[in-house]
Amino acid sequence: MVRTAEDPQEPVTRPGLAVTYEGEGVPFFEKVLPLVDSVEVTPDSVAESRGGGAVLNGTAMANIETVSSKVKVLVHGVGLSIGSHEGYSEQYINLLDQFVSQVSVHWHSEHLGYTMVDNENLGTMLALPKTQEVFDMLCKRVSEIQDRYDLPFLLENVVHILPDYQGDYSEAEFLNALVEKTGCGLLLDVYNLECDAHNHGFDIDRFLSELDYNNVREIHVACGVEHKGFLLDIHSRRLRDSTIGLARRVVDSAEGAVEVVTYELVSEAIPVLGYELIADELERLREALL
Secondary structure (H helix, E strand, O other): OOOOEEOOOOOOOEEEEEEEOOOOHHHHHHHHHHHHOOOOHHHHHHHEEEOOOEOOOOOHHHHHHHHHHOEEEEEEOOOOOOOOOOOOHHHHHHHHHHHHHHOOOOOOEEEEEEEEEEOEEEEEEEEOOOOHHHHHHHHHHHHHHHOOOOEEEEEOOOOOOOOOOOOOOHHHHHHHHHHHHHOOOEEEEHHHHHHHHHHHHOHHHHHHHHHHHHHHOOOOOOOOEEOOOOOOOOOOOOOOOHHHHHHHHHHHHOOOOOOOOOOOOOOOHHHHHHHHHHHHHHHHHHHHOO
């Protein structure tokens, strides 16, 4: 709900909360599920090798189906590699086909980057150059994916491990143009912005001044670690106050466009942090976004 000049007192709808979920059992159901409105699932994280291919784990999917009766399910991929020159991953598409055939999905999203070169996995994700050639390639691929799935499709800004290549668009201009051309939505990872600012001097204020907030449907918040002066995008820590502050800034500026704020965690961090602390972070996040 967005305020209008005719009704300036109309309250802005605040976003719901989500957390990453990989099919965990009873502790998650008891401690975390009551605090969220959605869960975000990565098909790659609930897949296993079988018969030379990848299939979804049955136990994890049974739990996800149970969760889907209580909250919305958002799909967030890491394996599509939408920016690979040779084409995006058919293996990921196969996993997504399996997932949406089993569970009702509210929307799906993917990183605006690439993980494969010449069909070899890089072991990490790299950001794309903001050139017209890459833009045209992405628009075609986004349209293909939108035609395949009758679901909203969001793209996420990724951390720049390497300094950005000189392109034809600024970061925000590129995102705005993609939405205008294809009708996709944006998933804005504000912690990724902080990583880029720390590592490469990225100007967050300039980026946000150029960004069309109306396109932002979801926000990611997370926290990683610093290694030899480099801030890493590893979702394994409690949230920084600055990250929550950035999320609040975008939510306020978007005036109702943002539907979900997702606290991201890698599965390895869950037993270290514990479900009690994760629940505390969700409560803290909800209070900050009210």
